[in-house]
Amino acid sequence: MGMTITEKILANSAGRESVKPGENVWLNVDVLMTHDVCGPPTIGIWKKEFGEEAKIWNKDKLVIFPDHYIFTANKHANRNVDILREFANEYKVDNYYDVGTERYKGVCHLALAEEGYNIPGTVLIGTDSHTCTSGAFGMFSTGVGNTDAAFILGTGKIWEKVPESMKFTFNGKLPNYLTAKDLILHILGDITTDGATYRAMEFDGEAVFDLSMNERMTLTNMAIEAGGMNGIIAVDEVTEQYVKERSSKEYQIFNSDPDAEYHSKYEYNAEDLEPVVAKPHSPDNRDTVRNVEGTTITKAYIGSCTGGKISDFKFAAQILDKQEVKVTTFIVPASTEVAAQLEVETHNGRSLKEIFESAGAVIAQSSCAACLGGPDDTIGRAVDKDVTISTTNRNFPGRMGSKKSEVYLASPLTVASSAITGVITDPRNFI
């Protein structure tokens, strides 16, 4: 019997010829990533459990990106970054990207890609549920908690139950009014927030392989919103070009066998799909934009590991060009590289930054910012009864701040269109 791409990578990492779904295996971790929210408690557990003798299993494989609570006066949040800095200094962790320096990168999931840590065929574990983002590079990546991360920090190993795989195929060409965000919200509406629990979500089809790496990462990023253990897309020339520009590491390419077994298969024709939103308060609460068109919003937010990549801002600029926003609109580039690209990338002869500024949007510094609410002084945080339309990943009660607020998740095209009108608006009205 054949194996899926996920099964092959796990078998390889476990030093096995083959694995089957449901088996528990110990994996050898290629990269462990942590950040300012979960790094300090991970370090605390590692020190406590391994004692005086605590040693990092492999410093080259540890990557630390402070990114969550960065631009805040909250003293506890700032102390967390101090703990990371002291740890990196004491243990000489080279792959530490400190706040307030030129090395600062911003949101970890995009930074992992940009800094060349996403390598096909490898196993990357992070203390963040959206670690599944890296699966866009034909690799296994998943999120864990502090205890598991502390165990990896000392041993380089983690146990995992081999997941069953689900396959999602998007045939045909993606119309210009849809983005990868519409595709993943569409899937979530079909399978719900626990439709892929403990499973791998494999994305396939012409419309998927037509996507840039940035857009592919939007698909794999939200695998966790369906409960998925990992999201994964096979390697093609687009992947290889991105990886080779950012890393000189050698890598192995795995592909699913034609006779691999799947838990289930879903097939879509990309051309038949509509722009969609996830209504409050769940990412699976899908509706078409047409059905909710006219709903009043108080804020628009374009940012995060899901929707703050340069591809997202190109979509937004296409809509916001020569327009003015009617509600407070936040542009939060996920990484400092994206922030720099906003000044270089152009649309109709103007930089994206100029387009956003002249439209009246607020451009913030790179970080996770209000995607997860954060400390009270976080830019873009939902207050009181805010209704935010956002390119982020979750709209659970209180997710972006106030417990009374509501969040609609949507594509950057839909968010930008709605920002102009002040009500939820179908991007086809502007394209």
Next chain:
Amino acid sequence: MENTITGKAFVLGDNVDTDQIIPAEHLVYSMDDENEAKMYGKFALSSVPNDESGLPEGGIPFVKDGDFDSEYSIIIGGSNFGCGSSREHAPYALMKAGCKVIVAESYARIFYRNSVDGGFVVPYEGTQKLNDIIKTGDEVEINLDENKITNLSTSESYDLKPLGSVLPIVSAGGLFEYARKSGMI
């Protein structure tokens, strides 16, 4: 591990996510400093919508305003308990508030493994939906040997799914204890 755990039940609905269990703004407290760590107990389940907090009536806080721990030590949840972020602070916060066992219909993967590997709470799955049978405030007993929950208020018993492959880790009290016992570290 104790053989039986008795306590008051706190009942919740489906899809209780980690932002409801411990809102992200509170993730800044140290877990090593006891004065700060107890804040996790204080804010446990603080973002559950009011009408879904303490079913069937709702409107019951898990931790009373001003307190640091809860009078409820057993949580009865619905499906997809603990979905959302990877924050280990979620099962930790429940433990700090005094929760020992959760019985849910199903769990999100990371919350489940955090509960087990951190040794914070025992995450049982019911063999049937229990959050519309057991009421908040009911006195319940969990028998860990027999994988059974008894509602002492009604004397009804219900089977729980055995913990299966994670039982050795749960019994050891967490991943590190398990790894030490088995000679891995």
